[in-house]
Each structure stands twice: as C-alpha cells, then as structure tokens.
Amino acid sequence: MQDNKQLTTTSKGGAAVAVRDFLTSSPVALRMFERMPNEIPIKAIEAVLKSDQDIKTSAQSVRSLEPSVTRFASVYGERALAALVLSHLSLVEDMANVARPMKPEGMAMLAKEVTKMLMEEDVAINLADLQIVADRLVKGEAGQIYGGLNSQTVIKAFTDYISEKAGEIVEWRMEKAKEHGFGDFGTTRTREMSRLKDQQAMKLYLEGTLNKDIKQ
Amino acid sequence: MNETMEGIMDTVSRMRKTDKIKLVNLILASIKDAKNEATGAPMPVYEGLTVFEEVYRAKKGVSYAPSGNFSTADFKHMKELLIKISDRLSEGGTVLVTDALRIGNLKMFLEAVCKMKNQWYFENRFMPYGLNHDFENIYTNLKNNSDYARQQAAYNYL
Numbered sequence: 001m002q003d004n005k006q007l008t009t010t011s012k013g014g015a016a017v018a019v020r021d022f023l024t025s026s027p028v029a030l031r032m033f034e035r036m037p038n039e040i041p042i043k044a045i046e047a048v049l050k051s052d053q054d055i056k057t058s059a060q061s062v063r064s065l066e067p068s069v070t071r072f073a074s075v076y077g078e079r080a081l082a083a084l085v086l087s088h089l090s091l092v093e094d095m096a097n098v099a100r101p102m103k104p105e106g107m108a109m110l111a112k113e114v115t116k117m118l119m120e121e122d123v124a125i126n127l128a129d130l131q132i133v134a135d136r137l138v139k140g141e142a143g144q145i146y147g148g149l150n151s152q153t154v155i156k157a158f159t160d161y162i163s164e165k166a167g168e169i170v171e172w173r174m175e176k177a178k179e180h181g182f183g184d185f186g187t188t189r190t191r192e193m194s195r196l197k198d199q200q201a202m203k204l205y206l207e208g209t210l211n212k213d214i215k216q
Numbered sequence: 217m218n219e220t221m222e223g224i225m226d227t228v229s230r231m232r233k234t235d236k237i238k239l240v241n242l243i244l245a246s247i248k249d250a251k252n253e254a255t256g257a258p259m260p261v262y263e264g265l266t267v268f269e270e271v272y273r274a275k276k277g278v279s280y281a282p283s284g285n286f287s288t289a290d291f292k293h294m295k296e297l298l299i300k301i302s303d304r305l306s307e308g309g310t311v312l313v314t315d316a317l318r319i320g321n322l323k324m325f326l327e328a329v330c331k332m333k334n335q336w337y338f339e340n341r342f343m344p345y346g347l348n349h350d351f352e353n354i355y356t357n358l359k360n361n362s363d364y365a366r367q368q369a370a371y372n373y374l
Contacts (some may be wrong), residue, residue, distance in 0.1 A: 047252060104372075107367075
C-alpha cells in the first residue's frame, strides 16, 4: 500500500490524468497539483513548471530572469507560495529518508514561516532559488539532517543562501558598472553607483543581523 | 467441450497431486459463488488466496494451508475482503477495477498489514476471516498514519 494511492484514486478525470503526465518533468509542480488540485491556480503550477531547473548557483540565479517569489505571491496568493515551499520541504524529507518525519502541523508552520521570511526579505528570491536551497538540503551542503528535518536547519539554509545571494548581487552590480565604463567606482553620481552602494550596505546589514541572530 | 465423463476422469487420474488440489480449490471457489452480489463482477478468490498464502509464508515462515487445501470459510471471507477492496477502488468512479488491480491492492494491503507494529495481530487474526472483519479499521489506520496522509494533512493546514 504505497502511499495509499491505489486505494484512494488520486485521479479526478481524463483531463487531470493528462495534466499529471505533463507535469512529470517537475516533481514539485506535480506534487502541488496532486495535493491541492482545486485550490492552487493551474497558472501557478505552470509557472513552477517553467522555472528553470538548470540554475544551480546563486551567481546563475542573479543573472537569470526567473520570476521572484514576491511576484508569484502577489499574482497567485501567499497560500500558493506556501504550498510551493511545502512541496519542496516534503520532497526534501522524502529524499532524505528521515527516521523521524516532521509532524504535519510543524511542517505547515515551517512552510508558512519560510514564506513570510521570503516575502519580507529585501533580497529578491526567485523560484529557482527555492530549488537551489532544497538541493543543498538534500545533498547535506546546508548541514546534516540528523534523524529528521527541523526548522533550525531549514531556516538557516535559507538565511545563509540569502546572505550569499546578497553578495552575488554586489558582484553582479560591479560587473555591470564595469561594462558601462564607470572606472574604479570613485564617483557616486551615477545610478549604478548608488545601486551598488545600496547593495553593499544591504550585504553588510544582512551579515550583521544574521550573525546577531545566530549568536542569540 | 465435447469431452466425455470417461475422458475427464482419465485426465484427472493422470494429474499430479498439486494440480488436483488446485482443481479442487478452483471448483470450491466457483461453488462459493465468487461473484459480487451487488455488481455481479467475478472475484478472483482463489488467486487472492494464493497471494495471501505467499505473503503468509514470507511473514511467518510456515504455510497457512500446508496441504494446499483452503477451507470453505477462507473462500467466503476472501471473497468479502476482495469486495471491500473493490468498493474502495471504485470510490472515485473513474478507475476501471480489473482483477489485476484487485489482486495488486490485496497484496499491497497484506504487505502493509505485515509492517504493522501490532505483532499480536499476526499470531491471532492474520487470516482471511480476521482481515475481512478488520479491513475498515486497518485501512483507516494505515490511511491516517501513512506518509501520504501525513503530508496531505500538512497541505490542509496551510
């Protein structure tokens, strides 16, 4: 009785089966579709399906044109974003084959917490970034999962990634500034320069606040 | 089917013992009205018992029916168990319930029961009679405690 799927009949009709086949290339989109079939707009699932799975690093993510999570939430609702985060987390848990899985209440609460954090974050997080963090959790690059997934590991993985991405944004701004021939960044009059300063300040701020959080 | 009685008797007399037992079981399965009264769909009762026998032997190390002969009660309760599984399968209304699906789900159900922590069950009620009577309870328990149900509950909390 694997997952009770055979006994509960997850398919709801011919059309649904066709969509299900279509979604097999993206496990996250498939899971969102299966678990919340009538509650998440199909366009939201399509957006998840179209998000580029070849983006593997924060540097690639900064230079991509992936839609941000804030945009995703403003169009399809925060619940859809929470469902997306929960799909990632549940897949991580499945792949890590944990001994003590999280309770449903805890998992839902963690997904909501991460959603809130991503929405309030000034650094733009996009759909590919969620996949990157999930991959890191699975591979153990964001800390070992002993026994089971927990909120500290997950939230630290996200905060670490946000900090890393802030640094990458600074690098990207400097790169763009050099392309436009602004020299050695001595001037502060251009728009690029002011953006760069903002980003650098944000990076310093994030490093400070994150370190403070961890120390507490 | 123009075989005479003598021909049939001759064929049976030359059969091996295991084949004879199988034939008796098949006849018993047909005598026990192996059809769902509500829908008239035939139930693969003997096949189901064979699967049960396999799972039983794998779990306990001994055979459920050492001689190969199942009792009439076994046929009756296996039929009812298969009907219950078929009812669950056809709940959605979109699945074409075939014999292979019935037997596959029966096997999954039996294997899930084998993984239950309640070992007392295997000593006392792991037989077609017990499985038939406890199907609803076991099914509900498995459904509520499986990974699928747990994750679905998390989605419902969002």
